[in-house]
Amino acid sequence: MTEADFFKNMPHNKSDPNPFLAIYLDQSIPFNEEAKAAYLRDCSSKSRQFLLPLLRPFARLMIILLQVYKIIVPKAFTSSKLLHRVLYWGMKTFVSPNANYMILRHFYLGSEVLQFIRDNVPGVQISMNPLKPTSLEPVKDDLFLIHDLNLYNFVINLNRELRDKNIEVTKQDRLNFDAITSTPLPIEPMPRRWTNFLDLTTAIECFTPVYQMFLTDNDFWRATNSLQLDETIGILASKIIGSNDRLALINNKHPMVPLTTLKAGFRLVLHGLATEQLHALLVELKHKQSR
Template sequence: MPSTDATQKLQSIKHNPLDPNPWLALYMDTSVPLHAVAKANFLVDVASTSRQWFLPMIRPFCRLTICGFKVLKTVMPRFLTSSWLLHHSIYWGLKWFVSPYANYLVMRHFHIGTELLQFIAKNAKGVNMEFVGLRPEKLHDLTQNVFLQHDLNIFNFIIEINRQLNEQELELQPKGELDFSCITDGEFPIEDMPHGWFNLIDLESAIEMYTPMYQLLLTDSDFWRACNSLQLDETIALYATTLLNDHRYLGLVNNKHPIVPSSTLGAAHRLMLHGLAAEFLHAFLVRQKRVRENKADAVKQDRPPQ
């Protein structure tokens, strides 16, 4: 399975004190919480030849293309707008050309995003909310408007949770003992990713190439919303850590200040930071879930928690 293959690749690296491997050092580091297999896949992906050589060559061309499509969309706003074509082109690109390590991380991200919003909605006092949960198990599931729905979920969630709290004149606070039942401690039900001859492109390079496609095939409103959603990591993190009454995680958030949006030209790198921030927050919640389960078990067995 490609996801565990990444772990084996890193564990097989021999440490040389005179020439230490930077990726092995990051893999061994445990200073921040992160799902072990996801971390291995991140490191194998960013250490790839594709990211080292291919990304710097295509990035200027992709960003220039975004500028060109921006001018085109200003003149003809509805030219070639098709969410169906966008999602199917992403699916085929991921299936045939993107590395299994990158695809694994893409698939995880939608499960994680769903669980983070569920955790906040389930535990916030005075909030009663339902939204479209995204749980893709196969790459083909992504064709069901998953990328666009992911962005809609985030903005609709923020609008709705604050509307309900404001109408009741409530501050965000937990309704009682925190419920971690929606947080998965382990692997998500994701199929093995394609591992063919041409599945070589790293995650950030793939995002760079798909960003102009977003610009072309989405409306200007959809494109701006997708890019600006990347700076809501701090907002979602504040909601979760306020419920936990533990704000240590906030130091790991890099996409900040959503009121002052960043340029769409840097969306690919910000999307990498967004994915990592979501992984960090989810791992932080998993750690808190384990602590509470350990305490509950200790109470049941009448022994001190470990």
């Protein structure tokens, strides 16, 4: 039974309606059906209900303490390679299958969204470095760090091209959807040991101070500030498709107003959902154009 089948077969008790069933059935927000079901089942877990409220304050306290520590010894114990091996071990050992599935989807979809934008701005030539992991193994190869670098490099290179060639991003009558996958992603089954119980939000909150500890202060700030580029990517996509009615779904807003790192974990979840929603919208438009 798929995750979507879980909700499709769920009985509806009118005197005690399931809030996650209501959100799953609601179609006002574009979202891949299987990913939505996986995310909502993850949200309804005991881990998120009971562990998150306990662990989140400690995780944020660690961010504060590590910030002070980084001021004193800014480059002590920094290693991106060690960081990603710790992340890989943590995901493989403690993170739930649905949460790992959503994390790998994010890298895959994020790469496709950037390629879609590039393909639909005539006249620009930008080399890409797409990340399309189908298992946890690629996490060990600096996957999270490269994802952030790809986003910054894309925004910088695109806007340099636009400025140098005097190009404007405009609505395209015929959209190029070559970069957008509309079939299920070939992601392998995730580990399902008894230890794999951490939901997505709790895992991200716990991993954020780990991320901070193994990166330089500059690298960590750059990574957290990349979340504010959600609105930038959303605006670029809206100009290309000629509609901005879905921009209201973006919560990581104005990139010129950098936020503190304290709520980076929560903002990272919003970042993932924004990518899912934009990609789902592009899949929807792809199907309509092919009719």
